[in-house]
Amino acid sequence: xxxxxxxxxxxxxxxxxxxxxxxxxxxxxxxxxxxxxxxxxxxxxxxxxxxxxxxxxxxxxxxxxxxxxxxxxxxxxxxxxxxxxxxxxxxxxxxxxxxxxxxxxxxxxxxxxxxxxxxxxxxxxxxxxxxxxxxxxxxxxxxxxxxxxxxxxxxxxxxxxxxxxxxxxxxxxxxxxxxxxxxxxxxxxxxxxxxxxxxxxxxxxxxxxxxxxxxxxxxxxxxxxxxxxxxxxxxxxxxxxxxxxxxxxxxxxxxxxxxxxxxxxxxxxxxxxxxxxxxxxxxxxxxxxxxxxxxxxxxxxxxxxxxxxxxxxxxxxxxxxxxxxxx
Numbered sequence: 050x051x052x053x054x055x056x057x058x059x060x061x062x063x064x065x066x067x068x069x070x071x072x073x074x075x076x077x078x079x080x081x082x083x084x085x086x087x088x089x090x091x092x093x094x095x096x097x098x099x100x101x102x103x104x105x106x107x108x109x110x111x112x113x114x115x116x117x118x119x120x121x122x123x124x125x126x127x128x129x130x131x132x133x134x135x136x137x138x139x140x141x142x143x144x145x146x147x148x149x150x151x152x153x154x155x156x157x158x159x160x161x162x163x164x165x166x167x168x169x170x171x172x173x174x175x176x177x178x179x180x181x182x183x184x185x186x187x188x189x190x191x192x193x194x195x196x197x198x199x200x201x202x203x204x205x206x207x208x209x210x211x212x213x214x215x216x217x218x219x220x221x222x223x224x225x226x227x228x229x230x231x232x233x234x235x236x237x238x239x240x241x242x243x244x245x246x247x248x249x250x251x252x253x254x255x256x257x258x259x260x261x262x263x264x265x266x267x268x269x270x271x272x273x274x275x276x277x278x279x280x281x282x283x284x285x286x287x288x289x290x291x292x293x294x295x296x297x298x299x300x301x302x303x304x305x306x307x308x309x310x311x312x313x314x315x316x317x318x319x320x321x322x323x324x325x326x327x328x329x330x331x332x333x334x335x336x337x338x339x340x341x342x343x344x345x346x347x348x349x350x351x352x353x354x355x356x357x358x359x360x361x362x363x364x365x366x367x368x369x370x371x372x373x374x375x376x
Contacts, residue, residue: 056165063200070167080156084120192240195293
């Protein structure tokens with residue numbers, strides 16, 4: 050019997066978490082929400098503001114606020130969610146139940162029993178996720194930090210040195226917390242291994258989740274293609290790594306490896322220069338963080354032409370999550 054109640058797919062942004070989520074969503078038993086929700090840590094630390102959740106009004110207020118998230122609204126035609134519940138019939142009346150009820154609402158629409166989330170930076174909150182969901186399964190997808198930096202620079206204009214510093218910080222915390230969680234709860238896999246041997250890796254992932262392997266999990270609507278195999282491997286997972294070698298200059302690579310080289314080597318990645326573990330100063334990190342945010346905001350408003358309402362929702366969600374994403 051499968052005791053898995055929910056799945057969290059996490060890792061540094063740009064590590065392939067969206068791709069893996071899309072693949073697992075093809076499994077007949079698993080529903081992975083298509084959008085990142087991001088705010089579970091915020092509610093974990095602020096749930097006391099809602100008072101006693103044994104009170105129906107307090108519980109419904111928390112449920113309404115949690116549902117009022119662009120990640121849910123965008124999957125409901127931007128209409129407020131109306132989740133039918135019978136308060137008296139709920140086994141528990143707490144934050145875990147609020148989160149479970151919301152995701153189960155979407156999972157039930159496609160008749161699936163296990164729900165999942167793929168907000169990447171939940172990697173910083175593994176103990177909190179397990180506290181909320183003791184039977185959850187956590188998959189940590191790890192990608193070469195230099196490719197992470199290349200990806201976020203290309204897509205959002207992010208500073209490559211802040212990105213690899215974030216990558217190093219997140220990797221270290223997630224691996225430490227994952228070790229404490231134990232092999233029954235935490236599963237670690239490299240993006241490069243997944244894209245090189247998708248069937249082998251997906252079988253291991255399904256085994257970890259306690260579900261039978263299904264070939265449909267090898268398909269994704271947003272795989273990373275190579276130009277030479279695009280036409281004959283459409284819809285499949287293919288290798289997509291090492292782009293940092295052509296994207297960065299030698300001085301840039303040297304500096305990147307000076308920041309996170311030790312972590313790269315510990316994860317089995319080859320480096321070109323003497324490895325280091327140099328941190329970025331707090332003042333410079335603060336400046337780079339807000340510069341990255343400005344780049345993203347410009348992209349949202351001017352290039353993707355999102356409505357002011359949707360951008361506003363995204364900003365409010367960001368403000369809620371960032372209070373607890375400190376690096």
